[in-house]
Amino acid sequence: MKILNKRIINDVGGIRITQLDIASADIAKKALPGQFVMLMVSEKGERIPLTLVNTDKIKGTVSLIFQEAGFTTQSLGKLNPGDSLYSLVGPLGHPTEIKKFGKIILVGGGVGIAEILPVACALKQAGNHVTTILGSRNKELLILEAELKSNSDEIYVMTDDGSYGKKGFTTDMLKELLSRDKYDLIYSVGPIPMMKRVAMVSKEYGIKTLVSLNALMVDATGMCGCCRVTVAGAVKFSCVDGPDFDGHGVDWDELEKRNKVYSLQEKHICKL
């Protein structure tokens, strides 16, 4: 659980995205794309889930990339090589299904871009034609473009302000691609509003869409039900039934509301 490497991927306009490489031979050995870990920064800390971005079976390390958005991710960002996490358990959740689907579109937004990277690598290796759409507010905030480029057959960047790539949302590009060609699968990770729009667009075209959900969790072994989401009318636990779900069935409004259940406490603890 020792941190071996730290890399600040981005630090602009108060938004900092950090990568930590952590020693954990057991997790590295078993982890597959799409799986996650639960971690605690300190004994008094909260348990938070983070997607595994990379694993090195030989070195026995796992890599996590996170935006320092809340109290716990900020505390995590303060750790340095040599420091240890208080707790790290994994790999958790079902891996993303990797096989030859044919033509795939990956849609990543914000720090979700980091989370589509392992899936992109695996799907590319499985012989798929991978088209990647990355979304970012502006040029400076865009991360991992080079890494995704080398794992994609085609790549498109969309920025809100047009400072890089094309101006617009990822879904603008998605619509464009879907209207002129046939695809077999869409996989998306990013902010809830983005994944929700991706699912809305792809539904019109009837293309299977997987999303990786970021529900709040406590134990992440199916014990508490904190992460319950409604998918196609049925209650599922993100931790053990997911984290990947059929985006067309997800009750996005419910997920968005449930993820804000502790927003008051979050504000309070961040001010301290």
Next chain:
Amino acid sequence: MKKEPVKVREVSAQIRSGNFQEVVLGYSEEEALLEASRCLQCKNPVCSSGCPVGIDIKKFIFQVTQKDYQGAYFTIKEKNNFPSICGRVCPAEYQCRKACILTKKGSPFASEQAINIHFLERFVGDYGKNNNLEIKQEVNEKLSKFKVAVVGSGPAGLCCAGELARQGVKVDIFESLHKTGGVLRYGIPPFRLPWETLDFEIDYLKKIGVNFVTNYLVGKAKTIKELFSDGYSSIFLGLGAGVPSFLGINGENLCNIYSVNEFLTRVNLMSAYKFPEFHTPVNIGKHVLIVGGGNTAMDSARVALRLQKLKGYPLNTTIIYRRTEVEMPARRLEIEHAKEEGIKFEFLVQPKEFIGDDQGFVKKLTCLRSELGEPDSSGRRRPVIIDGSEFVLDCDLCVIAVGLKANQILINSTPELKTDKYSDVIVDAETMESSIKGVFAGGDIVGGEGTVIEAMGMAKKAAKSIIENFSKK
């Protein structure tokens, strides 16, 4: 002259409802002697038959009357590894005390006159703890070459590990959480079972060589097969009944509706009642409803009440239960404690639908009233809904405490492990061995929701079979 039962000392409801300190203070030596002297020392005692691990109750109580507390401690320890824990959490009124000759025949649970066996057990257990009385290891050279993996550090896992280690078997306990103890830590609140008591028992296991591996999820990080190839000769599964049941009614995913496991885990394991010193939050409401009638319902109600008090809210926590008080499976003591602390009860009520606000937070619960009909398969009278009885309760936080199911992570990763229709692991009732040779199981993963002492009973049986197998090798 007939002696009256000795009441146990408790912190007053007024004081205790504002903190998470232990409620029951236990017997002093004098009180223990007085209570022990009430025991009739029956020629043919029936109390032990009510104990899932068969403690020689008559003997240990006699030893107490002789002030031979050390002897009493070892008498209990012969059968029960954790007297300080069981003396606090055993539902004695359904077990040894119900069997006690002083309980009126046909009573659904122990009469008040029955000997307070659990408080005496606790007194003796704490005496042992405070005087560092420990069972000596009887290391058997032959057994010390075997290594056993215990999966789960709850009551079953701890008990099995203790039994094995005492005889010299090497034991590694794998626990997926960051702290040991399982339900004793995440489920039972510290005001019923202080961490200090639990840690004492766990530290003893460490002393006799049990190795604890936390943050390790068997089934994901390693499979059963891989554990065997790592050199473990046997594996014991004490996985627990970790998956919460929900009601399956509309609105159940609204914010501030918790499963009992989530609510208790946040508060107990993660110390959310000390937020922001501890970083895990938990919400509390002004109109809290708890659905259910078991111990976890009582625990979460009493936790909720304490959170209300800490927050400065008027105390307003209500338990709604579909049958009546008599049918409640909770320990009678917890029901009494809950009442004393100001928890309200609504009996013969069934939830129908949660109603929320625009932000997705629960605001109301629509309910139906019922009456008791014919007995069902459990022997308890079935609640029957009364037509047109719908009514609405204010509810800004709800805890669903209606039962738990088996955790499926390890089971799903082990297809050759046979399970029953409840997804519980099927074992041989005598040996506790599962469908996989060398893999044993006990506790809630076998019997569904049971008690701590029942889990220990199964774990002891399993440990005995494991040792017998090793002795043959």
